[in-house]
Amino acid sequence: MAVGQSQSQSKFQGRQLRIGANVLVGILLVAAIVVVLQWSAHRFGGKADWTRSGVNSLSDGTCSLLADLDEKITITTAYFKTDLEAEDQKKFRQAATDLAGLFQAENRSQIEIKAYDPLHDHDKRDALLSRLAKKPKFAEQSAKHLELVARFKAEFQPEIAELLVAES
Secondary structure (H helix, E strand, O other): OHHHHHHHHHHHHHHHHHHHHHHHHHHHHHHHHHHHHHHHHHHHOOOOOOOOOOOOOOOHHHHHHHHOOOOOEEEEEEOOOOOOOOHHHHHHHHHHHHHHHHHHHHOOOOEEEEEEOOOOOHHHHHHHHHHHHOOHHHHHHHHHHHHHHHHHHHHHHHHHHHHHHHHO
């Protein structure tokens, strides 16, 4: 009897060893496939947009324009965050970030991305406005806006601050 159990146990251990080796080989094979796919995607720039609407890809003209940039550009996304924001706000903020990322992926050396919350990052907002005011295309448009901001700061901000202090 003892001999029979020993043989059966020996066969079971041999079977366990084969199953374990099979699992290990399978895991190593899958890991190797993943590594090769990641390497080839990075090496050859392989990417695919499998969405029906093509939301994760740029047109050929946009890709060509971004690839041929001769000077650095900055893409700035400005979305605010509040405690009361709707679910849509997160979705739109993420969509803008994703689109900026698609642009940057076409020419990483020439495209810089900045994102900020205009309600909380006042210095970044002012830096963006002054940067735009210096651009010839936006000088005329931004002048009126900057005039309104200066007027608000001069006329209304002190009154609002005084009213808030009185109310609290």
